[in-house]
Amino acid sequence: MWMRIDPSDGVPIYDQIVRQVTFAVADGLLRPGELVPSVRELSRQLTVNPNTVARAYRQLQDEQVLRPVRGTGLAVAQGAAARCRKKRAALIRQRLQQFLNEARRSGLEKSELSSWIETEMARVYNAEAKK
Amino acid sequence: MWMRIDPSDGVPIYDQIVRQVTFAVADGLLRPGELVPSVRELSRQLTVNPNTVARAYRQLQDEQVLRPVRGTGLAVAQGAAARCRKKRAALIRQRLQQFLNEARRSGLEKSELSSWIETEMARVYNAEAKK
Amino acid sequence: MWMRIDPSDGVPIYDQIVRQVTFAVADGLLRPGELVPSVRELSRQLTVNPNTVARAYRQLQDEQVLRPVRGTGLAVAQGAAARCRKKRAALIRQRLQQFLNEARRSGLEKSELSSWIETEMARVYNAEAKK
Amino acid sequence: MWMRIDPSDGVPIYDQIVRQVTFAVADGLLRPGELVPSVRELSRQLTVNPNTVARAYRQLQDEQVLRPVRGTGLAVAQGAAARCRKKRAALIRQRLQQFLNEARRSGLEKSELSSWIETEMARVYNAEAKK
């Protein structure tokens, strides 16, 4: 199974599920029409309470990422891929803006910040290469 | 008064106070030995619950940024400036790493991320110039 | 086949089947003595779970709209036409009352509601004319 | 207290709460900035589980009707009145369309339907007058 939950991450479990499903749809890992694991099934796999999974799935329905198939389960909605890609981009951009604003408010110079970013980006993306 | 609190920012109020005092000390806006406003005084100025200010001041004492002056109040501690600069740098770096990790986990390519950062950095730092 | 099922309509599938059979009998589209499609046949035509069709047929038997013909299948019962017309009228009246009560509880004025109804009725019945 | 819940109404309790708060805001019974009863308080008044109230309040936050005031409670959001009026109108219109479509599909003539509506509307709104 492609999902990984960290209960002590600070970010709520239901939110981690929402994000990972969203990203999986954005990446085409889950295709429109495909059924997602049932609430009980996923709750077993993640050793998480079914209510928590249900809450995540409910939110994904509100966001039109999933649609109910009565008595059968939940399926990825038509057009969800585009929505998810948009949402992912918006999320990342928002985080980026938050970070940059905080850095600027902290009195960091643009040049200094640039060099930090360069350093850390090399580290983070090299870690990926090694892995 | 140089402090600005945004109660609907998502980040806890006590945390905003802690950060702004820390950054003020780092920038030399508050110098070692200088007295900070009393809990009641600051809570009035920021229209914030006194408990909240007290909590922030408690944390700043724990971090050796402030020290009690018996019968007088709280003053910026000796050596606080260096400590605050270090803390500020650490904070920013940590946020940067968090952001980069999240971006990478989201399947964002290094090149794409770079271009986003460039765009947003121009925006954020131009906004500063105009202001 | 005259029946149309919409699985994503919100109203349960078995209920849609029951209603459409009832209305067909009321309109004389299905005449007393006439055989209805078998459970398996109808479930294939509607691409619906056989259990669902069986449940609908069971309810229609309870309501004396269908009757079993030993070794042959289910037929429209004698006197079903009148019963179905009565049931259809009762159903519509009930929905109407529910709607009006809700509208009133929502603080809608009688005059305002009247104008809305006029507008929407024109739309709905014109759509029929065009079709 | 202005809220009335019917647990055996078929419509979910959390939904009844959402609707009644929405309508109260639409009617100006609750004004922007005003605090709504706390989760625990309302759950006591309605003899309903706090989680159920919390779920309703969460949805109202998603819909920008309520906004959190940290450590204090939930307040009616700015601009909520207009949003709620719009939502109320949309809800009623949707129900109206559903009803009219069902009536038409049932083979009801426009004139016959009109007379039914007139009769029932007189009943429903007279009931109000008497009350």
Added chain:
DNA sequence: GTGGTCTAGACCACC
């Protein structure tokens, strides 16, 4: 005191 999250377990309608 406030809301937010999570667990546990029950009952329902639907397919």
Added chain:
DNA sequence: GTGGTCTAGACCACG
């Protein structure tokens, strides 16, 4: 089997 709703009770951060 499926999701949806509700109750009960715990723990957390925040003001």
